[in-house]
Amino acid sequence: MKDDHIALLRALHDGHAAALWRYALRLTGDQQLAEDIVQEALLRAWRHPEVLEQGSSASKAWLYAVARNYAIDERRSARARWEVDSESLPERSRADHTDSTLDAWLVADALSTLKPEHRLVIVRAYYRGESIAELADALEVPQGTVKSRLHYGLRALRLALQENGVTGRS
Template sequence: MTRFDGLPEFVAARQQALMRTAYLLTGDGDLAEDLVQSALVKVAARWGRVAAAGDPEAYVRKILYHEHISWWRRRGRHRDRPTADPPEPEGRPDFADGMVSAILLRQALGRLAPRQRAVIVLRFYEDRSEAETAALLGCSVGTVKSQTHRALSRLRTLEPGLADLLTDSETEPTGVAR
């Protein structure tokens, strides 16, 4: 038995899910790949203990979120990102409306603070409970609740066109593609 037993199988099975989450956190495909790779390198060094603990995906995801926040802190908190307002829809709605909403949501997520973005991704994209989100981020359930409230308020302010996707209660936004 080597110290990497099961790691290649884990990576093969969970890489796409980790990439989707990393993409939602970073908003960039190349950065998402780098983030997943960085997290997996850190996990590889501890793989024997991580696998023995029984839930390697939770450990990898925790590293993923913390690594993203570390990157954000090193780059600086304020980055100007040019954004273009999408054209107003004309005529009857069609499948493009969903794409516009998805683009608007991605842009708005990119303008949230990393912790707020992580909370939104964990709670609504990955459908995690408040307790699971708190455990993954290493904070209290109260912090998760307040960060969720602030993030949803900020999303509503940043992109009023998404109001129909974001419910008035602090429950799952409707229409968010998984």
């Protein structure tokens, strides 16, 4: 039964979609809206299988009525009343880097309060992207020591940020 339904809808689309699009285009003057109207009319036909079984001419009349009503509804919608067409795109806003600059200052201030060995591993791991193994080789310490310094350094950094009034973000 579902395969019959799909076959009837496909036949309805193949037989009427192009003409229905031209009709919708004449109603609206907007190619994209005309495509939306055709899609909506066919979707409604899919939801009402009794329309598909009425025969080609009855289905065609039903599709055109749906298209007309949908076009009228779109014209009456608040979106149509308040939407403004423009030939050019609005000017792009420039990014405001104030927040990121302030965050960088807060983090730099908090980093300056850390022990040098903690600050060094945090900066090299998080800002330079060095791995634990790379840090261990460069600093000539075991990897466990690097991990420990990162752990305690991040803990101290979090406390320093909290003392400066910075709270955790979700």
